[in-house]
Amino acid sequence: MAKRKKLILSGNYAAAYAAKEARVEVIPIYPITPQTTVVEKLVEFVESGEMNAEIIHADSEHSAMAAAIGASAAGARVFTATASHGLLYMYEMVWWAANARLPIVAGFVTRAIGPPWNIWSDHNDFLSMRDCGWILMFASNAQEVFDLIIQAYKIAENPDIRLPVGVAWDGFEISHSYEPVEVISHEELSNFLPDPRNIKPILDVNNPVTIGNVPIAKDHMKYRHSIWISMERARSVIRKVMEEYNSISGRNYGKLLDEYRTIDADTIIVTMGAISGDAKMAINKLREKGERVGLARIRVIRPFPISEFIRLGKIANRLIIIDRNFSSGFGGIVANEVRALFYEYYIDTPIYNFLTGLAGTEVSSGDFTNMYMLVKERKVKPLRAYWYYHGGEYYDFT
């Protein structure tokens, strides 16, 4: 395998490099903290001639996604990125992109939703997309941001899938932290990622079709059904794409779930995003003390890693699911999805749920140890959810 040069890049710059090496052709942009440096870097690439793409300075995120939809329908390879309020502002068009079956790839730099104004990370903005029809992936470091965006194009443009793909990473913790990143050039990726001209344009004057007409209701339901079928199909496509990419990159993060020391674990902590690194540190320390703990980091949340979670449910005695989000009036989004899945498969492994790290609050490795000890010492029960604050303060759902 070729030895590649490593660059010191922030998560956001890694995203910009990925869009460049993926030979993206149209980039609608609209600034929002903490996404802004992604599009700044892309403009720099285009204006210096390093990248041949059209930048559209959109008047809003809604327009940015609309422009992405137009460009993708015309057959171009498209990238855009946003965060938080920007994602909510473009939300109508996010659904439109999926329902129009357009292979758009977008970056989502997670950030709490106001008020009050808050630029730090939590995951409620990103998880608002879970019913939209997008394939959704979450990176936990800058290298993975680069890798997932490259893979996202291959997944999105697969004719059996034709769905947009969202790649998320935590605001500031990943977006603005610099790490060594191995950039794989588009020459080296040429066999992996097909030429953008393989994307079938929908808008073609030689084949005039009307898209989006008022349907017969049953046809519309069938159309929604076809999105479900493609999403179900996506699991195996994603696994295959990741395998192929691993053979080029020499990296192996696992696939829909990234597991760490789960083989003999009786307790598995489930996380998503940047705090997974702190969880690993805690696990290493707990292992030194003889505790059999492992980590499962969610890398792909749509389609949901069903067989992966079933396996964990069968090998572990308990799951501790850390949700950096909450569905008001119910509990942690990930925990409740896993619970629903376990019920379907008659798995009665207890699931403990902590809501933590919201609004950008710190979650240290010590906090993971604390949460583990709360479970071990039976101070918390496998009931709805507990609010856990950095340092050890916690509250049950009552």
Added chain:
Amino acid sequence: MILPKIVEQLGTDEFAFSGNPACQGCGALLSLRHILKALGKNTILIVPAGCTSIIAGLGKKATFNIPYMHMAFAASAAAASGVSRAFKVLGKEDINVVVWAGDGSTFDIGFGTLSGAAERNEDIIYVCNDNEAYMNTGIQKSGATPTGAWTTTTVKGRVGYKKDLFRIMLDHRVPYVATASPAYPMDLARKVKYAASLKGFRLIHVLNPCPPGWRFDHKLTVEIAKKSVLSGAWILMEAEYGKIKLNPPSSTMLEERKIPVRDYLLMQGRFRHLTEDKIMEIQKIIDENWRVIKHILISQKE
């Protein structure tokens, strides 16, 4: 055989088929038919929510014989920007990327998007299909509803003024802005063809009478459209790079309008409630608008 002038100019190809779900006497479809004939088959149409979302065909039917993309209400100018830029990358710059958007979309919900596309000078033709209210949802007031007009959300008549889209777009310093009317199809077709010959952002604002929304018999569409122009309520004009030029018959009406606005207003149920005083007030608004246009034309000569 002597062909009518319009057939001679625009040929017999049709891009909007008959048998579609438009209302009888729909002014918008009449305009759109001529616009598409003027543009020809090398055209892509992007249409936000509105009457044309229905007219385009229900179920498996398609009214338009060109690529047609339905778009979200506020998004058409941005989506067209995306299409146009993609065509630039793909070397398909000769294709007309056309937005056909109602006044609700243009004046209200998509106004920022429109302004953004104009300010970026995107290579698109934006046609505003203005029927002066949200007609597809059932006649609600928009930013284009004229003073005094009844709608279901202005039951005592619209208070305030219609936005001046022509001048707002002029201030974006775009290559071409024009107004048109389905009563003057040759003027409309000429403007569309001329717009298509230019590059950059072009806007054509068409005032299309709406029989159910304006409350008149559908056989009167063209007559009412004509009266909108002859009364001076609607001015046929165009501006290339900001330089305004009036077109006939408006060009002969600078000093005096052909008919009082009363004749135009009282043909329509939406104005039937107006008092004499209110009609006079509307006449004054129109006269004032002409005074401004006259002032601009004089200052252009200097």
